[in-house]
Amino acid sequence: MTSHTRRRFLKVTLAGALWGLLMALPRMAAAAWPAAAFRHKTVPGALKELLGNANLTTATDEVRLTVTDLAENGAVVPVTIESRLANVDSIIIFVDKNPSALVARFNLAPNVRPFIKTNIKMAETSHVIAVAKAGDKLYSTKKKVKVVLNGCGG
Amino acid sequence: MADTIKIRATLEGEITTVKAQIIHIMETGLFKNRTTGELIPAHYIQEVTCAHNGKVVLSAEWGIAVSKNPYIAFSFSGGKKGDAITLSWLDNQGGQDSIETTVN
Numbered sequence: 001m002t003s004h005t006r007r008r009f010l011k012v013t014l015a016g017a018l019w020g021l022l023m024a025l026p027r028m029a030a031a032a033w034p035a036a037a038f039r040h041k042t043v044p045g046a047l048k049e050l051l052g053n054a055n056l057t058t059a060t061d062e063v064r065l066t067v068t069d070l071a072e073n074g075a076v077v078p079v080t081i082e083s084r085l086a087n088v089d090s091i092i093i094f095v096d097k098n099p100s101a102l103v104a105r106f107n108l109a110p111n112v113r114p115f116i117k118t119n120i121k122m123a124e125t126s127h128v129i130a131v132a133k134a135g136d137k138l139y140s141t142k143k144k145v146k147v148v149l150n151g152c153g154g
Numbered sequence: 155m156a157d158t159i160k161i162r163a164t165l166e167g168e169i170t171t172v173k174a175q176i177i178h179i180m181e182t183g184l185f186k187n188r189t190t191g192e193l194i195p196a197h198y199i200q201e202v203t204c205a206h207n208g209k210v211v212l213s214a215e216w217g218i219a220v221s222k223n224p225y226i227a228f229s230f231s232g233g234k235k236g237d238a239i240t241l242s243w244l245d246n247q248g249g250q251d252s253i254e255t256t257v258n
Contacts, residue, residue, distance in 0.1 A: 033200045038217040076221045095219060099184060103219040109211045112230040113169070119221035121182070152182055152219065 038102050043094045043129055046102040047138070050092070056131065059085075059139035065130040067143055074122040074151025081130040083114035083139070090133045091116045097126030099152055123152035159253040163239040170233030170257050172204060172212075174241055175225045182218040199224060201244045206230065207237050233257050 040046035047054040066080040081091050091114065093103040098121070106116050114132055122128070122145060129142040161174040176199065183196025202214040202224075211230050233239075235257050242252030 033215055078225075098219050099182075100217055100219065102217055104217065105215045106228070107213045107215075108228075109209070109230070111232045112211050112228060115227075115229055117225070117227035119225050121180075121219040121221055151221075152184055 034102075034105075038100050040101055041099070043096050043101045046094065046100075047092075047131070050102065050105065051133070051138070053136065053138065056138050056140040058141065059132075060141045063130055063132045063139050063141040065128060065141050065143050067128050067145055069144075070146045071122060071148065071151075073149045074124070074147040075149070076119050076151070077122050077128075077145065077147075078117070078119050079128060079130070080117045081115070081132070083132040085114060085132055085134050085139060087134045088114035088132045089135070092131040092133065093118075093120060094129040094131070095120065095122050095126055096129060098123050121151035122147045123150050158251045159241060159243070161239065161241055161253055161255050163233070163237075163255055163257045165233055165235055165257050168231050169229050170206070170231070170237075170239075171227065171229040172239060172241075173225075173227045174204075175223060176202075176243055176251075177223050178243070178245065180218070180220060180222040180224065184218070197245060197247055197249075199243045199245045202226070202241070203243075204228075204239065204241045206233055206239055208240075 034050055037046045037050040044054040062085050064082045071077045090107045092105045094101045095103055103120050125146045127142045127144050131138050131140045158177045163172045178199055179197055181194055181197040185194050187194055198218050199216050204212040212228055237257040240254045244250045
């Protein structure tokens with residue numbers, strides 16, 4: 001191998017390695033997003049996939065879910081979730097009859113109050129389930145929402 | 155960029171409240187194009203991150219059921235007027251944006 005071809009070999013190898021690394025980056029970022037949990041059709045299935053645990057403690061007083069009883073348009077259903085519990089590290093929202101039950105998870109730093117307000121889509125009349133995770137305990141509350149217009153398509 | 159995000163961070167007493175709206179189609183991938191009959195590909199935000207002075211306070215994982223032009227509000231303690239708040243999002247097609255504001 002002449003020094004010329006060696007240099008060329010190095011160049012190609014390094015470029016290849018760099019390319020591989022660049023291609024891997026978005027995949028590494030996407031790996032954090034829990035794709036399998038979002039594919040589940042049921043709340044227990046999605047919870048088990050997401051946390052390895054689906055033991056919900058009903059806690060209507062400790063987790064407060066504010067959502068309308070009747071949603072004219074399932075495409076925009078405002079929800080507010082608040083909790084009195086200490087050390088809530090994440091708030092998870094489910095709609096049990098949506099094509100995928102898991103709607104969103106919000107991970108909170110210790111100085112973040114257990115409070116989230118957002119808008120969600122609902123495919124049909126079903127329950128909205130709010131889960132507050134504190135350590136390895138899951139506290140939940142749910143509310144039935146009647147949906148007039150499907151907000152998910154399909 | 156940052157054309158897609160409207161954000162406001164306000165301090166009241168000890169609590170800083172962040173309110174943000176992102177302009178995004180949030181396409182589920184379940185709707186059909188009415189003329190061609192083909193499914194419109196899913197296009198939705200999967201990750202949202204909000205930091206206070208460079209430290210992540212909120213990170214969110216979203217699926218297709220967060221509404222179009224997503225709105226989010228949350229609050230935290232330890233903020234002061236003039237502190238930096240950044241918010242960024244990433245969607246399933248590699249689209250992204252971020253914005254920086256200060257606590258008012």
